[in-house]
Amino acid sequence: MTAEKTVLLLFAALAGAGMGIGTYTFVYAKGTSYISNDPKVCDNCHIMNKEYDGWVKSTHHAAAVCNDCHTPHNLVGKYETKGLNGFWHSFYFTTGAYPDNIQIRKRNRSIAAANCRRCHSDIVHAVDGRYPKAQALDCLRCHSEVGH
Amino acid sequence: NIFERKQEAKNPFFRVVDLDEETEDPAVWGKDFPFQYDGYKRTSEMRPTRFGGSEAVSRVPTTEDPRKSVSRSKIEADPRLKTMWAGYSFAVDFRERRGHAYMLDDQTYTGRQKADPPGTCIHCHASVVVPYRKLGDGDLMKGFSKMNALHYTEARKLVSHPVSCIDCHDPKTMALRVTRPGFLEGIKALKASQGTKDYDPNLMASRQEMRSFVCGQCHVNYYFRKPDKRLVYPWTKGLTVEDAIAHLDKDKFQDWVHADTGANALKARHPEFELWNQGIHARAGVACADCHMPYKREGAMKISDHHVRSPLLNINRACQTCHKSPEEELKARVEAIQAKNERLRGEAMDAVVALIGDLKKAKDQGRKDPAFAWAGDLQRKSQFMVDFVCAENSEGFHAPQEAARILGRAMDLARQGQIVLRDAAFKPTEPLSGPQ
Amino acid sequence: NIFERKQEAKNPFFRVVDLDEETEDPAVWGKDFPFQYDGYKRTSEMRPTRFGGSEAVSRVPTTEDPRKSVSRSKIEADPRLKTMWAGYSFAVDFRERRGHAYMLDDQTYTGRQKADPPGTCIHCHASVVVPYRKLGDGDLMKGFSKMNALHYTEARKLVSHPVSCIDCHDPKTMALRVTRPGFLEGIKALKASQGTKDYDPNLMASRQEMRSFVCGQCHVNYYFRKPDKRLVYPWTKGLTVEDAIAHLDKDKFQDWVHADTGANALKARHPEFELWNQGIHARAGVACADCHMPYKREGAMKISDHHVRSPLLNINRACQTCHKSPEEELKARVEAIQAKNERLRGEAMDAVVALIGDLKKAKDQGRKDPAFAWAGDLQRKSQFMVDFVCAENSEGFHAPQEAARILGRAMDLARQGQIVLRDAAFKPTEPLSGPQ
Numbered sequence A: 001m002t003a004e005k006t007v008l009l010l011f012a013a014l015a016g017a018g019m020g021i022g023t024y025t026f027v028y029a030k031g032t033s034y035i036s037n038d039p040k041v042c043d044n045c046h047i048m049n050k051e052y053d054g055w056v057k058s059t060h061h062a063a064a065v066c067n068d069c070h071t072p073h074n075l076v077g078k079y080e081t082k083g084l085n086g087f088w089h090s091f092y093f094t095t096g097a098y099p100d101n102i103q104i105r106k107r108n109r110s111i112a113a114a115n116c117r118r119c120h121s122d123i124v125h126a127v128d129g130r131y132p133k134a135q136a137l138d139c140l141r142c143h144s145e146v147g148h
Numbered sequence B, C: 001n002i003f004e005r006k007q008e009a010k011n012p013f014f015r016v017v018d019l020d021e022e023t024e025d026p027a028v029w030g031k032d033f034p035f036q037y038d039g040y041k042r043t044s045e046m047r048p049t050r051f052g053g054s055e056a057v058s059r060v061p062t063t064e065d066p067r068k069s070v071s072r073s074k075i076e077a078d079p080r081l082k083t084m085w086a087g088y089s090f091a092v093d094f095r096e097r098r099g100h101a102y103m104l105d106d107q108t109y110t111g112r113q114k115a116d117p118p119g120t121c122i123h124c125h126a127s128v129v130v131p132y133r134k135l136g137d138g139d140l141m142k143g144f145s146k147m148n149a150l151h152y153t154e155a156r157k158l159v160s161h162p163v164s165c166i167d168c169h170d171p172k173t174m175a176l177r178v179t180r181p182g183f184l185e186g187i188k189a190l191k192a193s194q195g196t197k198d199y200d201p202n203l204m205a206s207r208q209e210m211r212s213f214v215c216g217q218c219h220v221n222y223y224f225r226k227p228d229k230r231l232v233y234p235w236t237k238g239l240t241v242e243d244a245i246a247h248l249d250k251d252k253f254q255d256w257v258h259a260d261t262g263a264n265a266l267k268a269r270h271p272e273f274e275l276w277n278q279g280i281h282a283r284a285g286v287a288c289a290d291c292h293m294p295y296k297r298e299g300a301m302k303i304s305d306h307h308v309r310s311p312l313l314n315i316n317r318a319c320q321t322c323h324k325s326p327e328e329e330l331k332a333r334v335e336a337i338q339a340k341n342e343r344l345r346g347e348a349m350d351a352v353v354a355l356i357g358d359l360k361k362a363k364d365q366g367r368k369d370p371a372f373a374w375a376g377d378l379q380r381k382s383q384f385m386v387d388f389v390c391a392e393n394s395e396g397f398h399a400p401q402e403a404a405r406i407l408g409r410a411m412d413l414a415r416q417g418q419i420v421l422r423d424a425a426f427k428p429t430e431p432l433s434g435p436q
């Protein structure tokens, strides 16, 4: 985390100079359309190939695109998340400082989990139940592979 | 809390009757929750798997025992069990478990009734929430103590249903809850031993934990503490088989005196909760209900399948959300684990039976020396260990490595008993620690 | 085959040298495949995990033994091993394994060289493809036989590298291949016992199978058949520990005569391939290379990590392709399995050591009766079983249930040996079947 913060500062400086590597990658990876909903946009990075290929074969291919699951569905949150993720993905991609088996981060995991309910609340509200501590069911415990 | 409000707003169940703490009859709950009730009733179906499920054996009903079917006898299938339990009621009648629908009848009519069991037994074989409260003038714990003091036949008259909705659910919110005094006290003692004081699962457990705790109310190893016959889960040292023995040794407890050997013997009972706890699934946060009550689609909703049964009769829902292998392969994996366990279990039982044979001979010869006593203590321990795995109902699946470890230790101790009987100078690796 | 053609079409490696069946030096292969060669060289790094990996112990090089470091001594860490191996070279020097880079040196300079081992040893500690062919006038099998007949010190002069590219790869296609006579003959015998005649892995194995077979060339239990000292994998009955014993009994083989007891003892060696075979990962089709040589990104390419090592030093690549749990949790799961195994292993070793103690006394008393012989045979068997798990290098992880089962059986048999020694009328559950 602290490493990330340092890097963030560094990049803020670079971005100010208008020539960050992030920006470079952003363009290189056809990032102008990062903001669009087309899954091909994500697949501009070969790193995302595995998920893209999985998604193409998944039950959700016709139902949900990457952003349906990976960005929050209120306008501010959506672009904030895209901004953040877009920045970090570009950064990691350019520096290569990411693990071979990418692991979803906590924040992004809960975004995905919330999105399940957006589409499936009808079918699951019976089992979601009402608990003193509002302990929502964790869909991903059983369905982590629905998207890809 | 937004989430909760949303949930309330769209509660999919149309409540036609008002449920409260007095509503004992599951059929009434079934009016509000017909799908869950349908599943619940289907626990009367009997279908065997290779090592589990249940198979109906037809019988002619009598006035003494009106049951039309029973499940297979375990002691007839493996007479070594009779040797292990000589002098105890389990050597008279012990059958395979079957669905929840049968729990009250199977207890009422078991041959073990000849031993005149106490009302304590009811704790796990009936819907007791309403009866306990009634008997205790509104106080569940008091009712529990009072029912324990009755003879079974008297206590039996106070209950009417097998485990029912009210035993696991809050009638207002339908949230899971633990209602069994045995579990409440047991888990409190366990958590205290781990440094958490005054643990109350109904306030402190996560929802996911509750999805196992409701089963752990009954699917556990227990004993009737002396002299008050209070139902106790021997968890003060932990949940392993060694922890249970240490607890029982400290309490100087024995279930009975072995008829052939005079050993102060122990009976292990269905430690599903304890063994599961040692396995990889528990470690990975997989609950009993995940496998035994998986979600099921009914029309436009998902519900928990209340047809509690062997997951091998329901592999698609029970396993395949997490394991993408084909059904046949998953079944084969389970059976491979179980077959290995079954074989080792047989070898371990042979060791215990051999020790019992030696002890019987020694006893007949009138031996009373320290070596004889030590060998008897090793019978107590090794037999309890084998029994822990035999009485557990998954044939090793819930924790394969741990089950094999226990059986291995059992063989080690039983054989050491045979050695010390022949050679008083031999020092077994386990001290004589049981009651004398 | 479309897949293969695709692979060929986009072969990302730029070949700068031509490799052929004469190219022994890995550095030359490294010109074509620099990333794989880099990984290969890094097997000289030493890093411990809780139960595996390897830790460097510095030493002052001498002319006799120029090594600057060795790995930890296992017999000093657990002196019970010396009792088990009394009279055998393993009681003199036995260390933890370490990376492939050391295999030739560690063999050349081990204290076990005092036993004057045969050239057969080289089979698994050097790149032998070129040397075997040279010695056999182009015929690998003939070269193997010829080298077996030499003294180690002579054979040693014929080889120059630890296991190398040519031992696992076809130099033209880079396809995996099995080059070890021991494995070729062993797997053929195994498959024959299962009904498949003339099995040849290089023609008949799937690619996924080859990803384990290349390791199974060496990471297996073996013996030097008498009188020709041929290297044999005792697989004619199957791959379990009981199968190995049955094979060795039938061959009336013993590794040595136990110094304390006179038993015809057996030595188990690194049965990784065999134990893995009994586990859930093998059943699920997970190969050695999946965990020990996982894919790794190098620039825009994915290559197999040729830095063969403990997967716990590389969890993200080795495990998280399949298991989505956090690294720390995966490590903890493995260690929980290993800790259980370690404890049970200790208890089993105690049983064997106790039997050895009893046998030694009996031998000193001059006993030669049938009961003494039977007890010796039980030492042979139980000791081999414990050794099977000790010598296996995953501390039980490759097949937790099976490892625990084996240890349990070992305790059972060792203790029975102690009984029969004290009571000639006692009938052990295993017949006396080893050589006398």
Ligand SMILES: [Ca+2]
Residues within 6 Å of the ligand: B052, B053, B054, B096, B097, B098
């Ligand atoms: Ca059953």
Ligand SMILES: [Ca+2]
Residues within 6 Å of the ligand: C052, C053, C054, C096, C097, C098
């Ligand atoms: Ca090592």
